[in-house]
Amino acid sequence: MVENEHLIDLNHITKEYDGVTVLDDISLYIRRKEFVTLLGPSGCGKTTTLRIIAGFETPTSGEVLFEGRDIVSLPPYKRRVNTVFQKYALFPHLNVHDNIAFGLKLKKLPRAEIDRRVDAMLDLVNLSGYGKRRVDALSGGQQQRVAIARSLVNEPEVLLLDEPLGALDLKLRKGMQLELKSMQQRLGITFLYVTHDQEEALTMSDTIVVMRDGHILQIGDPKHIYDEPANAFVADFIGESNILRGTMVRDELVHFAGQDFPCVDFGFGEDAPVDVVIRPEDIMLVGEDVGQLTGTIRSVLFKGVHYEMIIDCGAATFKVHSTTMQPQGSRVGLSIVPFNIHIMRPMERPGREG
Amino acid sequence: MRQYMTLPWWSWLLMGLGLALFIALVALSIRRNRGIKRSLFATPYVLWIIIFTVLPCLLIAYYSLTDASGNLTLDNFRTFWDSNHIMREQLRGVAGDEIAATVVRGSVNVDTLVYSLWMAFLCTAICLLLGYPAALFMADRNMKLGATLVVLFIIPMWMNFLLRTIAWMSLLEDSGLINSLLRSLGLGPVQLMYNQQAVLLGMVYNFLPFMVFPIYTSLNKLDPKLGEAAADLGCNPWRTLYKVTMPLSVPGVISGITMVFMPSVTTFFIPRVLGGGNTQMFGDLIESTFLFSGDWNLGSALSLIMMVLILISLSILRKADPNGEGGGIA
Numbered sequence: 001m002v003e004n005e006h007l008i009d010l011n012h013i014t015k016e017y018d019g020v021t022v023l024d025d026i027s028l029y030i031r032r033k034e035f036v037t038l039l040g041p042s043g044c045g046k047t048t049t050l051r052i053i054a055g056f057e058t059p060t061s062g063e064v065l066f067e068g069r070d071i072v073s074l075p076p077y078k079r080r081v082n083t084v085f086q087k088y089a090l091f092p093h094l095n096v097h098d099n100i101a102f103g104l105k106l107k108k109l110p111r112a113e114i115d116r117r118v119d120a121m122l123d124l125v126n127l128s129g130y131g132k133r134r135v136d137a138l139s140g141g142q143q144q145r146v147a148i149a150r151s152l153v154n155e156p157e158v159l160l161l162d163e164p165l166g167a168l169d170l171k172l173r174k175g176m177q178l179e180l181k182s183m184q185q186r187l188g189i190t191f192l193y194v195t196h197d198q199e200e201a202l203t204m205s206d207t208i209v210v211m212r213d214g215h216i217l218q219i220g221d222p223k224h225i226y227d228e229p230a231n232a233f234v235a236d237f238i239g240e241s242n243i244l245r246g247t248m249v250r251d252e253l254v255h256f257a258g259q260d261f262p263c264v265d266f267g268f269g270e271d272a273p274v275d276v277v278i279r280p281e282d283i284m285l286v287g288e289d290v291g292q293l294t295g296t297i298r299s300v301l302f303k304g305v306h307y308e309m310i311i312d313c314g315a316a317t318f319k320v321h322s323t324t325m326q327p328q329g330s331r332v333g334l335s336i337v338p339f340n341i342h343i344m345r346p347m348e349r350p351g352r353e354g
Numbered sequence: 355m356r357q358y359m360t361l362p363w364w365s366w367l368l369m370g371l372g373l374a375l376f377i378a379l380v381a382l383s384i385r386r387n388r389g390i391k392r393s394l395f396a397t398p399y400v401l402w403i404i405i406f407t408v409l410p411c412l413l414i415a416y417y418s419l420t421d422a423s424g425n426l427t428l429d430n431f432r433t434f435w436d437s438n439h440i441m442r443e444q445l446r447g448v449a450g451d452e453i454a455a456t457v458v459r460g461s462v463n464v465d466t467l468v469y470s471l472w473m474a475f476l477c478t479a480i481c482l483l484l485g486y487p488a489a490l491f492m493a494d495r496n497m498k499l500g501a502t503l504v505v506l507f508i509i510p511m512w513m514n515f516l517l518r519t520i521a522w523m524s525l526l527e528d529s530g531l532i533n534s535l536l537r538s539l540g541l542g543p544v545q546l547m548y549n550q551q552a553v554l555l556g557m558v559y560n561f562l563p564f565m566v567f568p569i570y571t572s573l574n575k576l577d578p579k580l581g582e583a584a585a586d587l588g589c590n591p592w593r594t595l596y597k598v599t600m601p602l603s604v605p606g607v608i609s610g611i612t613m614v615f616m617p618s619v620t621t622f623f624i625p626r627v628l629g630g631g632n633t634q635m636f637g638d639l640i641e642s643t644f645l646f647s648g649d650w651n652l653g654s655a656l657s658l659i660m661m662v663l664i665l666i667s668l669s670i671l672r673k674a675d676p677n678g679e680g681g682g683i684a
Contacts, residue, residue: 056582076585083586089579093601102597103587154587 002206003032006065007157007190008053013062015048015214022048023059024214030158030192035184037193037201040211041237046194049211050160053192054083066157081158082151086166088143090135096122096146097131103154121149124183141172148180158190165200177203198238202226210234231344235277242283242318246276246343254343257293258315261336265343275344280308280321282340291333293318300328362416362424365409372404414661417654430655434463463639463656470636471663473550474618477557478565481614482607484558485565489606490599492566493573504570507563519556519627526552526628548630556624561617565610572606573599608671616664636660 008030015023023045030036038046051057052064055076063070071079082103090099100121104114122128125145135143144164151159161180165173181204184191195201201208202222210217210225210233218230229235232243246256251266256276268274288294295313306321311334318334326332376397421427432439437460446454488507492500510518525531526546533543546552576599584594622637629635640660643653 054582054586056585075590076582077588077590081586083583085579085583087577087579089577089583091580091583091598091602093598102584106588106593150587 002034005032006030007032007034007067008192009063009065009068010049010053011063011065013049013052013059013064015045015052015057016060022214023052026062026214026216028209028216028219030190033188033190035181035191035193035204035206037195037205037208038211039195039198039201039208039237041196043213044211045214046196046209046211047162050083050162050192050194053158054081054160055079080156081160082154082156083160083162084144084147084151084164086162086164088147088164090143090146090150092136094135095131096127096133096135096138099135099146100150100153102150117153118149121153124152125149140167141176144168144176148183152183152187152189156189158192159184161191161193163195164193165195165197173200180204202238208238210237212237229277229342229344231346232275232277235342235344240280240319240321242278242280242316244276244278244316246274248272248274248343252338254341256316257313259293261292261341262338263341263343264338265341268343268345273346275346277342277344278318278336278340280319281306282336283318283320284335284337285309285320285322285324285326286333286335288331288333291335293334294331295334297326297328297330297332300325361413365413368409368412369405372401376401411661414654414657417651418658421651430652431659433652434655434659436460437462466634466639467636467659467663469633470619473554473557473635474615476554477561477618478611478615480554480558481562481565482611485562485610486569486607489566489569489573489603490595492570493576495578507566511563515560516623518560519624522552522556522559522628523547526555547628548632550629550633552628553625553633553635556628557618557621560624561614564613564617568609568613569603569606572603572609576602604674608674612668612671615667619664620660 006029010026010028013023013026014021026045026049028049038049040046048057052059055071055074055078058072064072066079091102094102097118100118101114104117109117118131119128122131125148127142127145127149130138130142130146135146138146144167147164148159148161164180165176168176177200180191193201193204202225205222207219208222208225209219210230212233218225218234220228225234226238229238229241232241235241236243244256246254248265248268248271249255249260250270251268252263254261254263254265254274254276293313295311295318298310298312298317301308302325303321306323307325309320309322309326311318311320311332313334320334379397418430419426419428421429429440438457439460441460442454442457445457488503491497492503492507494500523530527533528543528545528547530546532546537543580598580602581594584598585591589597620637620640621635622641625633625635625638636656640653640656643649643656647653
């Protein structure tokens, strides 16, 4: 699937607006046919990164390599990438067919060829027969698919997608996630996807880049990012987490919530301050007498698949997900398998170079 | 010569009816709802329009179809088409058909109208050519000077229209600023005033903002992402302008054309001041027919012709911008 060849390299990209740094020394590569997602809260610099690749922004310093050639000074219309905009930016004076044909007409292709490719695209996005419609007469989901078709029809090397599903409702969004992913696999096009929705990122990506405040916090495949978050922020942003301050007593023994816990991490040194991350579903509820910790259930919320309970253990409060409900106010024991205790240094800044 | 005419009886009736309707509506709604209906607040405006717009239009139509003594006639329109026809009629009675037939068609009125339309067309075209780039510049978010330019275009509009036109005189006249400068450079005084170019200059100067602002508004409303999308799909800046920006600013252009063309056709002060009476336009003709000849009937006929022409051009423009998105009057 994903090839090893680097299609795009961002090397030490910094971007400042009026003295405010929005991207601080970002390094990143994107391989051919890879589905890369830039994930982070708003203002983290993910959209700016995308716009630098599209050519709408020029980095203050650093280089953007496309197949090894620096393209920083290349204007957007000469780049072999296409963008799907957040609010689609369809041309209101053109109908669906002419919107999709826009790029092909600029290339002066023969009319029959254009019509054939536009129709094929309409098929691909399930909008056959919509060619003559006005774009503002379409629903949000349909407009979004026209926007994707308008970009894909040009057969770009990379498709840049800036929160393309943000304006759709939950159900439509889930459907489009699967559609986009299968489209990407079928066409073998590299996707760079920007979102703040961690679930979307986990579902679709080959590689997730977690960003915050203009820095890259972690790069990895979805499973790696979820299971081994690099720091507390990533852990908190990707899924729900209990994050506690703790001390590494020695290798494979950590102290938090007033007690020592065996764990599997090592190499932090002795008595080193660390962040301890435990997923709510990784805490087991056991009898009061056999748990590593005991606590009182403060609240119980039904979440569909599981119950979410807030348990007060005195020295710390835990969020626990469990499929069996315990009544509010009851005393329970908590038990955590060493493998599920994630120890991390407070904040790191990884890159992905070379 | 008759400077002021008495209004025909039915115009009084119409005003009376309007007033009665207003009072009746107020009385009715207060009685039925024990309060004032919201639509009632529109009544003063409706009344205003009836008295000051609808009624004058009807009066103009009435005067144009009657003669001085109030008899129905089409003579006024014949005079528009052939200003010598009355003279010919009189001659026929005195000297017979043959001699009367030698009196050619008087084409003053028609020629003036054609000339006015031509000047208005020139003025509109020049305003469009100057105004579109200016509006583009003002609407460009990357141009820090854009906002300044908006203010610079607005400031002259705070000054009186007549004053601004007279100010041009002191620039253009033989002893004016430009000619003194030229004289000191040894280039001698140049005749800048009292010709067609001076009139056109005055018109363009006065009406340019009416072209710039509708276009500026429609450009300002454009989603900047559309320009980026065009660039993304392979348009260089010129092609983006041609394929996206210009088509989407058509409503503003149409609105601008309307707002420049209409006052240009009917303008009467500028040609008199800057043209010095050498170039008469249709607005001047109407004005002088009313005020100097005192022929309200012919004046009304000329006004009516003007009005019909404007309505026709409006309806043509309206076809090009059916939703009135330009925000103008078209």
